[in-house]
Structures are given as structure tokens and as C-alpha cells.
Amino acid sequence: xxxxxxxKEDFPVSWVDDHFVTxxxxxxxxxLVSCAAFGANGALVALGxxxxxxxxxxxxxxxxxxxxxxxxxxxxxFEYPGPGDVCLLVRLEPDRFVAFxxxxxxxxxxVLYRAETRRLHCPCxxxxxxxxxxxxxxxPPPRPLPRVNLERRGDELWAVAILR
Amino acid sequence: xxxxxxxxxxxxxxxxxxARGMTVVYAVMLSIALLLAIQFLLLMVAVEGFVAGRAAxxxxxxxxxxxxxxxxxxxxGYLSAPxxxxx
Numbered sequence: 001x002x003x004x005x006x007x008k009e010d011f012p013v014s015w016v017d018d019h020f021v022t023x024x025x026x027x028x029x030x031x032l033v034s035c036a037a038f039g040a041n042g043a044l045v046a047l048g049x050x051x052x053x054x055x056x057x058x059x060x061x062x063x064x065x066x067x068x069x070x071x072x073x074x075x076x077x078f079e080y081p082g083p084g085d086v087c088l089l090v091r092l093e094p095d096r097f098v099a100f101x102x103x104x105x106x107x108x109x110x111v112l113y114r115a116e117t118r119r120l121h122c123p124c125x126x127x128x129x130x131x132x133x134x135x136x137x138x139x140p141p142p143r144p145l146p147r148v149n150l151e152r153r154g155d156e157l158w159a160v161a162i163l164r
Numbered sequence: 165x166x167x168x169x170x171x172x173x174x175x176x177x178x179x180x181x182x183a184r185g186m187t188v189v190y191a192v193m194l195s196i197a198l199l200l201a202i203q204f205l206l207l208m209v210a211v212e213g214f215v216a217g218r219a220a221x222x223x224x225x226x227x228x229x230x231x232x233x234x235x236x237x238x239x240x241g242y243l244s245a246p247x248x249x250x251x
Binding site: 023024026027028030031033034035037038040041042044045047048051052103105106107108142143 | 225
């Protein structure tokens with residue numbers, strides 16, 4: 001009987017040799033990781049361009065369902081201009097509504113309305129926006145919140161444009 | 165030790181050449197690792213710019229990342245290129 005089994009003669013590569021990585025191979029794999037990082041950066045550029053193109057499309061006015069049932073000092077979310085674009089409607093006074101994009105301008109966390117301070121609060125990094133005009137009051141956000149222009153049509157409230 | 169024995173002298177020269185070669189290999193590996201670190205920083209900047217809607221950051225960071233990638237390719241090419249002993 002032969003001292004080496006048949007399978008070893010068919011596959012003469014040892015486990016150690018198979019897992020041996022030379023410095024050159026390792027360096028090449030580093031270059032591959034570098035390629036992947038560059039690819040990810042390129043993908044972000046493409047996504048950003050797609051997002052800009054989507055925003056540039058003409059936006060149609062949209063009725064905000066349930067706005068009339070909102071109590072004074074209350075807030076609700078709605079989607080405008082398209083599905084997935086979440087905005088926040090706030091009823092400041094019985095006949096006064098304001099609406100802003102809900103994504104914080106710092107890192108995109110959703111902002112919440114705080115009726116006691118009349119401010120919009122981003123809980124991620126403690127950013128505060130004025131509920132009157134969406135301007136930054138404090139915290140890291142670099143820009144005001146995008147404002148949604150509202151229009152009354154009879155008893156209904158319509159979102160007609162978004163100002164970024 | 166070894167005096168002027170030609171075999172000993174040749175062995176010393178070979179060791180010196182190998183040591184020089186290894187220094188170059190480690191320098192290249194370190195450079196690529198540094199380039200990768202810079203690329204990850206640029207990627208973080210790009211991701212933050214994307215989620216914050218600061219589109220102006222995206223293209224410069226992608227260009228910077230591309231330059232780093234090209235430099236890494238060049239370094240790998242330098243390492244993989246066949247060269248004569250001692251060069």
C-alpha cells in the first residue's frame with residue numbers, strides 16, 4: 001500500500017501552501033480594496049446626480065389629508081413632492097399651518113416638533129430649528145429646513161411647492 | 165569574520181540586496197495602506213455630504229479617491245514589475 005493516499009496524489013497542494021499569501025498578493029488585495037473605495041465614491045456621485053435630477057422635476061400640488069383634524073400645537077407627517085419625501089406639517093395657531101421637509105440638514109435624521117418651545121428638534125445631534133421659518137436656532141445643522149409652501153383651497157390644505 | 169572568502173562576500177552582498185528589496189516592499193505596502201486610509205476618510209466625507217444634501221463635496225472626494233487609487237495601482241505595478249537583481 002502506498003504511504004500517500006490517492007486523494008493527496010490528485011490534489012498535492014498542502015493546507016499551509018494553499019493559505020500562504022505573499023506580500024505581493026497582499027499588496028494587490030489592498031489595491032482591490034482601494035478600487036472598491038473609489039467605486040463607492042463614484043456610486044455616491046451617481047446617486048447624488050440622480051437625486052438632483054429627481055428634485056428638478058416639476059412638482060405637482062398635493063392635498064394634505066387630515067390637516068383639518070390636527071390640533072393646535074400638533075404635527076403630522078405627509079409625503080411631498082413624491083413618495084418617500086417626508087415632510088412635517090405643524091399647526092401653530094387655529095388658522096396657521098407651516099410645513100417643512102422632515103430631514104435634518106445636518107445628517108438627515110427626522111426632526112420632531114416641540115410645541116412647548118415652538119421649535120423643531122433633531123434628536124440625533126441636538127439641532128433646533130425655528131418652527132416659524134425653519135431657520136437654524138442651535139446645533140450642528142448648516143442650513144434651514146426646506147420649506148413647503150401651503151395653500152388653502154376651501155376646507156382643504158394643499159402643498160404647492162418646496163423651497164430648498 | 166569570513167575574511168576575503170569570495171563565497172562569504174557574495175552571501176553578504178545577496179543579504180544586503182534582499183534587505184534593500186524588502187525595505188522597498190514594506191515602503192510600498194505602507195504607502196498603499198496610507199492611501200487607503202485617505203480614501204476611507206474621503207468616503208466618509210462623501211457619505212456625510214450625501215446624507216446632508218451637500219452635493220458639492222461628492223465630486224472632489226471622488227476625484228481625490230481616484231487619484232489615490234491610481235497611485236496605489238502605480239505602486240502595485242512598481243512592485244510587480246520584473247527587475248534585475250540589485251536594482
